[in-house]
Amino acid sequence: MTDTNRVFTLAKRPEGKPNRDTFELVERDVPEPGPGEALVRTLYLSVDPYMRDRMRAGESYAEPWGVGDPLEGGVVGEVVADNGTEFEAGDVVAGNLRWADFSTAAGPDLQRVDPDLAPISTALGVLGMPGRTAYFGTREVAQPDAGDTFVVTGAAGAVGSVAGQVAKLQGARVVGFAGSAEKVSFLEDDLGFDAGINYKETDDYRAALAEAAPGGVDAYFDNVGGPITDAVFTQLNVDARVAVCGQISQYNAEELPTGPRKLGQLIQKRATVEGFLIQDFAPRFEQATRQLGRWVQNGDITYRETVTEGLENAPEGFLGLFEGENIGKQLVKVADREE
Ligand code: NDP
Numbered sequence: 001m002t003d004t005n006r007v008f009t010l011a012k013r014p015e016g017k018p019n020r021d022t023f024e025l026v027e028r029d030v031p032e033p034g035p036g037e038a039l040v041r042t043l044y045l046s047v048d049p050y051m052r053d054r055m056r057a058g059e060s061y062a063e064p065w066g067v068g069d070p071l072e073g074g075v076v077g078e079v080v081a082d083n084g085t086e087f088e089a090g091d092v093v094a095g096n097l098r099w100a101d102f103s104t105a106a107g108p109d110l111q112r113v114d115p116d117l118a119p120i121s122t123a124l125g126v127l128g129m130p131g132r133t134a135y136f137g138t139r140e141v142a143q144p145d146a147g148d149t150f151v152v153t154g155a156a157g158a159v160g161s162v163a164g165q166v167a168k169l170q171g172a173r174v175v176g177f178a179g180s181a182e183k184v185s186f187l188e189d190d191l192g193f194d195a196g197i198n199y200k201e202t203d204d205y206r207a208a209l210a211e212a213a214p215g216g217v218d219a220y221f222d223n224v225g226g227p228i229t230d231a232v233f234t235q236l237n238v239d240a241r242v243a244v245c246g247q248i249s250q251y252n253a254e255e256l257p258t259g260p261r262k263l264g265q266l267i268q269k270r271a272t273v274e275g276f277l278i279q280d281f282a283p284r285f286e287q288a289t290r291q292l293g294r295w296v297q298n299g300d301i302t303y304r305e306t307v308t309e310g311l312e313n314a315p316e317g318f319l320g321l322f323e324g325e326n327i328g329k330q331l332v333k334v335a336d337r338e339e
Contacts (some may be wrong), residue, residue, distance in 0.1 A: 005030045006311055008099035010065045014055055017252045017322065022055065023071070023315040033104045039081040040093060040103050040110070042311070042334040046074035046124040047318035052251040061277060071099040074124045076113055078337055085110070090338070094123045099314055101334065117293055120337075125158055125329030126303035127292055133245060133278040134162035135288045137221055139170070141243035141276050144219040146171030151213060151232055154223030155196065156183035158329035159245060162292075163221045164193050165301045172219065175212045177205075177228055179324040186327055190302055205231035216240075224249045233262045236269045244275040252322060304328030 004027050011024035033039045051073060053060045065071060075097035079087045085107030087093060093110040097103035113123045125131060137159070144150040150167035154160040155176025164174045164187065175195045176187045184196035195212040202208050205228050209217070216237040222229050225247030236242070250256060266273065281288070295301040306326040308317035314332045321330055 002101075003030050004028075005100055005102045007101075008071045008311075008314060009068055010055060010071060012067055013057060014052075014252075016254060018052065018055060018319060020315055020319075025312060028100075030102045031104045033081055033083040036084050037104045037106050038079045038083065038085045038087050038093070038110060040075070040077035040095070040097060040105060041080050042075050042077045042097065042101055042103065043092075043337060044076045044121045044124055044307075045097075045099055045311075045314060045332045045334060046128070047314060047321065047330050047332060048073060048129075049246060049248045049251060049321050051318060052322075072096055073099065074129060075103065076120050076123050077103070087112070092120050092337070094128065099311070101311060118296055121305055121307070121329075121331055121333075122296070122303065124331060125305055126162055126296060126301065127289055129278060130158035130329060131162050131292045131303075132281065132285055132288045134159045134166055134221075135292060136278065136281045136284070137243045137245050137276055138163045138166040140281070141274050142167070142219040142221045142241050144170050144172035148172045148218035149175065149213045149215055149237075150219045150221065151175045151177070151209070151217045152221040152223070153177045153228050153232075154246065154248060155193070156186050156327050157223065158326075160221070160223050161187075161191060161304065161328055162301065163245075165191055165295075167219070167221075168192055169295070169300060173213075175209070175217075177224070183324075183327060186304065190304070199228055206234050209235050219243075221245060222247070226250060230262050233265045236265065236271050238269050240269055240271040242271060242273040244273060248322070306330050308332045310334070 009024050014022045054062050054065045076094050079091045092113040095110040144167045150172040152160045152164045156178040167174050174193045176193050177197050177199045179200050184198045187193040187196035197208045217235045220242045223246040226249035311334045317332045
């Protein structure tokens with residue numbers, strides 16, 4: 001085993017859009033697992049939109065990274081050494097670990113990944129945090145009933161692609177906004193959405209939505225915010241429910257834009273708008289993962305992954321999220337499992 005560990009740190013706080021200079025790849029020694037810890041070799045790491053928020057100083061729901069700190073996030077890896085955990089060398093685990101070749105973690109902070117259930121990368125996507133966000137955000141917050149029209153933005157991404165399929169399983173009519181013709185055909189042809197809207201092909205989101213959802217919108221799962229959400233608000237039906245999951249269109253803004261206020265539209269429609277954080281559902285994660293696993297195994301849910309090869313290219317994987325370069329879950333593949 002090598003004794004060098006490549007680790008990404010936050011080189012500086014970005015202003016506006018991050019770029020390659022936001023990140024620095026440094027070399028450190030491979031860490032020794034302390035008592036009760038395991039040493040984990042990274043196989044896949046997850047890059048996620050919320051990480052943009054951790055690059056900002058100040059208050060957020062996720063603690064900000066300090067300049068010079070190692071970056072961290074969801075990782076699937078292989079245990080290479082154990083110092084008193086329940087794991088042994090060769091076990092596949094998931095946890096919140098460093099953007100690095102190797103990390104140490106306390107046993108209780110690692111979850112076992114079953115390689116026989118599905119490809120191990122899914123523990124960061126459809127069977128991991130994004131899948132669970134889609135599951136709870138759809139079923140518990142947006143709550144589409146059979147026959148309802150459900151609209152999801154960021155529809156071809158990790159969360160949106162699963163949210164739309166969960167809504168279909170609830171019997172809803174599903175419309176998704178996504179940023180390319182390829183993504184729209186993924187929604188309509190692979191995922192079974194009733195309609196997809198390529199928002200980069202029109203400025204008139206309201207007209208495009210009125211055409212795709214002539215009966216109005218009963219449940220809205222918002223991943224992006226901004227002008228698309230403004231347009232969806234104009235099409236809400238009475239008693240509509242809005243699940244505010246993410247606002248990626250605003251994440252690189254240094255100041256939040258003001259503009260025509262849309263809340264008046266909620267009055268006549270008696271609509272409910274609810275923000276949610278996936279951590280709040282933690283006691284029920286296992287239940288969600290089991291259900292999602294069954295759906296994936298029997299083909300009710302289809303998933304896609306976009307994989308960037310090589311730890312050194314992790315920043316490109318992250319930056320691509322803001323350019324819409326991913327279809328489904330964006331991952332970085334760092335290493336293969338040991339044979
Ligand atoms: P995605 O896989 O959806 O990747 C991000 C996608 O956002 C891109 O592919 C791009 O697709 C779209 N996008 C980027 N910029 C814009 C823009 N300006 N306007 C419209 N669309 C844009 O990411 P995730 O599925 O991981 O996350 C989706 C959302 O869910 C994020 O906002 C994230 O922060 C949020 N989230 C919230 C959680 C919670 O607990 N509340 C938990 C997990 C995620 P396109 O080509 O369509 O533009």
